[in-house]
Amino acid sequence: LAYYLKQIEDNKHLNAFNEVFFYSAEVQAKAVQQKIENGTAGKLAGMVIGIKDNICYKDHVVTASSKMLDGFVSPYSSTVVQRLLQEDAVIIGRLNCDEFAMGGSNETSYFGAAKNAANPDLVPGGSSGGSAVAVQADMCLAALGTDTGGSVRQPAAFCGQIGLKPTYGRISRHGVIAYASSFDQVGPITASVEDAALLLQVLAGADDNDSTVSPLEVPDYPTLLSENKKQKIAVLKETIESDALDPEIKSAILKSIDDLKAHGHTVEYVSFDLLDYLVPAYYILTTAEASSNLSRYDGVHYGHRNTEAKSLTELYKRSRAEGFGEEVKKRILLGTFVLSAGYYDAYYQKAQQVRRLIRERVDALFADYDLILSPVAPTAAFKIGDNVQDALVMYMADIFTVLPSLSGNPAIALPLGNNSEDLPLSIQFIAKHFEEDKLLAFSQAFL
Ligand code: GLN
Numbered sequence: 001l002a003y004y005l006k007q008i009e010d011n012k013h014l015n016a017f018n019e020v021f022f023y024s025a026e027v028q029a030k031a032v033q034q035k036i037e038n039g040t041a042g043k044l045a046g047m048v049i050g051i052k053d054n055i056c057y058k059d060h061v062v063t064a065s066s067k068m069l070d071g072f073v074s075p076y077s078s079t080v081v082q083r084l085l086q087e088d089a090v091i092i093g094r095l096n097c098d099e100f101a102m103g104g105s106n107e108t109s110y111f112g113a114a115k116n117a118a119n120p121d122l123v124p125g126g127s128s129g130g131s132a133v134a135v136q137a138d139m140c141l142a143a144l145g146t147d148t149g150g151s152v153r154q155p156a157a158f159c160g161q162i163g164l165k166p167t168y169g170r171i172s173r174h175g176v177i178a179y180a181s182s183f184d185q186v187g188p189i190t191a192s193v194e195d196a197a198l199l200l201q202v203l204a205g206a207d208d209n210d211s212t213v214s215p216l217e218v219p220d221y222p223t224l225l226s227e228n229k230k231q232k233i234a235v236l237k238e239t240i241e242s243d244a245l246d247p248e249i250k251s252a253i254l255k256s257i258d259d260l261k262a263h264g265h266t267v268e269y270v271s272f273d274l275l276d277y278l279v280p281a282y283y284i285l286t287t288a289e290a291s292s293n294l295s296r297y298d299g300v301h302y303g304h305r306n307t308e309a310k311s312l313t314e315l316y317k318r319s320r321a322e323g324f325g326e327e328v329k330k331r332i333l334l335g336t337f338v339l340s341a342g343y344y345d346a347y348y349q350k351a352q353q354v355r356r357l358i359r360e361r362v363d364a365l366f367a368d369y370d371l372i373l374s375p376v377a378p379t380a381a382f383k384i385g386d387n388v389q390d391a392l393v394m395y396m397a398d399i400f401t402v403l404p405s406l407s408g409n410p411a412i413a414l415p416l417g418n419n420s421e422d423l424p425l426s427i428q429f430i431a432k433h434f435e436e437d438k439l440l441a442f443s444q445a446f447l
Contacts, residue, residue: 001029004048004092007139014115014124016133018053019061020093032088042087043202047195049084050140052131053094054101055186056175057081064177065109066099068323069303078175079207080144080186087202092140096130099325100294101146101179103127104154104397105387108327113384116159118423122381125155131189132159142190142199148179149282150376150401152187153413153428158381160415160424162443163189164196167433168408169214171200172207178293180286181212183405193444196412197221200436219437227441230264233429234369236272239400244378248419253375253427256416260446267373274361277354279395282402284338284351290328291335297323330391355406362407362430371442372430374400376413380423404430412443 008020025048035041051057054064056074058081063069077085084091098108106114106129114129116122117137124133128145132155135143145152147165156163165187173184188199198221205218235257240250260267299305299319306318324332338347365372378397387394404411411430419425429446431439 001025001048001090001092004138004140007137008093011117011137011139013120014117014133014137015112016096016114016130016137016139017050017093018063018065018096018111018130021060021091024060025090025092028085028090032090035088043198044084044087044089047089047142048092048140049089050092050095050131050134050143051081052097052128052143052145054097054146054177055080055094055144056177057091057094060094062094062177063110064100065097065111066323066325066328067110067304068297070110072303074175076175079172079209080203081175083202095128095134095143097145098127098129098151099328100177100290101127101148101151102290102327102331104150104394105382105384106130106155107384107388108325110325115384116381118160118381121383122423123158123384125158125377125381127151128155128189132156132161132163135159135161135189135191142188142195144186145189146176146179147185147187147405148183148286149398149405152189153401153411154377154398156189157376157413157426158424160418161189161191162193162196162415163187163413164200164436164440165404165411166200166204166436167214167410169212170410170434170436171203172210172213174207174209180289181293182289183286193225193440193447194222197225197440200440214434216434221437221440224437225441225444228445229441230266231370231442232266232268232368233260233371233373234268234270234365235373236275237269238272238275239374242275242378242399244396244399245375246379249375249378249380249425252416252425253373256427257373268369270365270369272361274358275399278358278402278406279399281351281354281358282398282406283334283395284347285355287331287335288339288348289335291332291339294324294328294332299323358403359407362403362409366432370431370438374403374428374430376400376426376428380419380421380425400428409433410436410439412439414443414446
């Protein structure tokens with residue numbers, strides 16, 4: 001613990017932590033030490049873990065990096081935190097992220113952008129930017145993020161780490177501040193596949209507090225890692241040929257396709273003609289869900305409250321106007337619009353139908369293939385401030401990560417060396433629903 005606390009002190013300028021839990025981490029570390037001496041310690045004994053600041057931990061502040069929740073103390077722990085503590089992990093603090101996990105660069109945080117440790121002028125990606133930087137700069141051994149449309153995978157990619165989004169329904173969302181409930185999943189950001197497998201094993205599985213969690217048994221992911229089978233891999237042709245894809249990422253991926261073939265895997269190009277529909281469907285559905293989820297922040301129940309309002313309506317209005325940042329307001333407006341009576345059929349309903357189509361297309365691919373290969377992001381990490389003015393550029397950058405988010409499949413971002421500017425590159429593999437065991441074993445062999 002002392003080592004990581006020193007790392008945090010030395011890397012303060014990266015703005016990865018919203019708060020370090022000095023006291024509770026110390027208490028927990030001591031208790032775990034005792035258990036280790038008694039031989040009763042759990043699976044994660046002594047693992048020092050950071051959590052994204054949208055995951056509730058009893059008696060600790062949780063803000064989702066929003067002024068709206070500044071100072072809000074969680075009255076209970078999320079299921080994922082309970083499971084970490086049960087297995088004797090030490091939770092070292094809460095990590096910076098985009099406000100309410102809305103963003104892809106960590107720049108919408110009320111507490112300012114986190115910075116990429118490879119070059120502090122660059123974004124770490126988002127929304128789980130703080131989680132990725134914390135692992136990248138060794139400020140904790142592993143971190144939890146949440147992934148709605150890429151928020152674990154893309155920051156992991158920008159920071160050269162491993163980011164796993166499990167199947168929708170693999171891990172409980174109880175106590176995780178909601179962005180878009182039919183997409184949100186907690187996922188680990190780690191430096192090794194072993195750590196990802198171990199964390200998934202501890203976190204996954206049925207939970208009485210979240211009925212969307214699958215009752216499927218949780219495989220012993222760490223033990224299954226050594227399985228090294230030859231896989232049949234589909235490369236989404238349109239993603240590799242996309243004009244938006246940075247040439248260095250493209251050539252790194254092409255090279256790794258050659259390597260995969262040389263190792264005996266079957267790799268084939270397949271066409272995926274729904275690519276243009278991914279980002280629009282994603283943003284219609286997630287903003288719709290967000291506008292509903294965020295209606296609970298009324299200035300009465302949580303966090304920020306305007307003190308001058310003279311009526312209840314004015315209290316709602318002023319508290320929300322002051323508490324939410326620009327990006328969040330934009331999405332609430334968009335979501336409210338697509339759900340409104342006159343536009344529901346044209347946008348929300350349509351996007352649901354598109355989602356169904358995408359899911360069917362992905363399922364059909366998996367009838368013939370074990371894994372799907374694509375880039376994670378179209379570029380490597382970009383400069384802080386460069387894309388903030390252009391929402392469309394920012395949203396389009398999610399094009400490759402939102403596919404498994406829409407279809408619910410598990411997906412992983414794996415490091416693929418550095419580019420000519422020494423910035424991390426990355427590749428994404430997607431598996432069938434609940435085949436994280438196969439995905440992780442393949443990833444282990446791949447790296
Ligand atoms: N960048 C995407 C968005 O802004 C993904 C965010 C996420 O996965 N939380 O919606």
